[in-house]
Amino acid sequence: MKIVCGVLMFAPLLSPQRPQMPGRLSVTSDPPGAAITIDKQRMNQSTDYTFVISPGRHAVTVVAPALPKCATPLAVTVRSNAVALIHCAASGWSGPTYK
Amino acid sequence: MNHSKRRVTRSTVVSGVFYAGIVLLAAVMWKYTGYINSQPYIIAPPSDPLALSKAQDAYASVNNLLTTLGTGLLAALGLFVTRGDKRRAIGPRIWLAVLSAVCVCVSLYWGYISSQNVEWAIETSIGSLELDMFQVPRQQQFHAMLLGVFFFADFVRRDLVQTD
Numbered sequence A: 001m002k003i004v005c006g007v008l009m010f011a012p013l014l015s016p017q018r019p020q021m022p023g024r025l026s027v028t029s030d031p032p033g034a035a036i037t038i039d040k041q042r043m044n045q046s047t048d049y050t051f052v053i054s055p056g057r058h059a060v061t062v063v064a065p066a067l068p069k070c071a072t073p074l075a076v077t078v079r080s081n082a083v084a085l086i087h088c089a090a091s092g093w094s095g096p097t098y099k
Numbered sequence B: 001m002n003h004s005k006r007r008v009t010r011s012t013v014v015s016g017v018f019y020a021g022i023v024l025l026a027a028v029m030w031k032y033t034g035y036i037n038s039q040p041y042i043i044a045p046p047s048d049p050l051a052l053s054k055a056q057d058a059y060a061s062v063n064n065l066l067t068t069l070g071t072g073l074l075a076a077l078g079l080f081v082t083r084g085d086k087r088r089a090i091g092p093r094i095w096l097a098v099l100s101a102v103c104v105c106v107s108l109y110w111g112y113i114s115s116q117n118v119e120w121a122i123e124t125s126i127g128s129l130e131l132d133m134f135q136v137p138r139q140q141q142f143h144a145m146l147l148g149v150f151f152f153a154d155f156v157r158r159d160l161v162q163t164d
Helices: A002-009 B002-037 B049-082 B091-124 B132-163
Strands: A023-029 A035-038 A041-046 A049-053 A056-063 A074-078 A083-089 A092-098
Touching: A023 A056, A023 A074, A035 A049, A041 A049, A074 A083, A074 A092, B002 B091, B002 B132, B049 B091, B049 B132, B091 B132
Parallel strands: A023 A083
Antiparallel strands: A023 A049, A035 A041, A035 A056, A056 A074, A083 A092
């Protein structure tokens, strides 16, 4: 009984139960309209597009005949409440930059 | 003297095991909540914000309904356990009432997590309720409630059979 009361009294000190605030990932390309894959998951959207995404590390690829170098995954760390911008061109990936 | 002492010892052990079980259950649910709330997700912004808003309203309504049913069930349990002739021993049937109360408390906990996560979704403009962090607590809330109702019904049935 004492343990239960103790746990309840100090519950706010335990790890927070709310999910972390999401981040945003903006994927652009030149030319636009390329297929996007995030964490090996093919997205229904094509570039340019901004996703709401969980904070952490994600692997992004962009597939289009004009963009062969972006088929290699780019590791992007997304932060809470921040927008990570990545851009794909014929020369390859640029970014991420954060806003 | 020895008999009474043995009964006290047994009662202490049963209480200890019960509270240890409750603490273990709480710890497991706490860790499980942390696990489902930390699952990765990728969401496209909602194409129809009105549809999402209606889905959130429906989600909240079911949550409220289950919470109301849960608190009602706890009240009914209290009534059944304390009513009638005090000399009439409840005996082993009390465990059905206890199991029912625990299940309803688990259901109320998941209801709290559900409402907290939907509040978070509204606040952060998450465009979907199809994530584990919304669906798992909702299912847990419903299934724990269903189990609580089952134990309650069995408790009441046995109570009525004994009364007759």
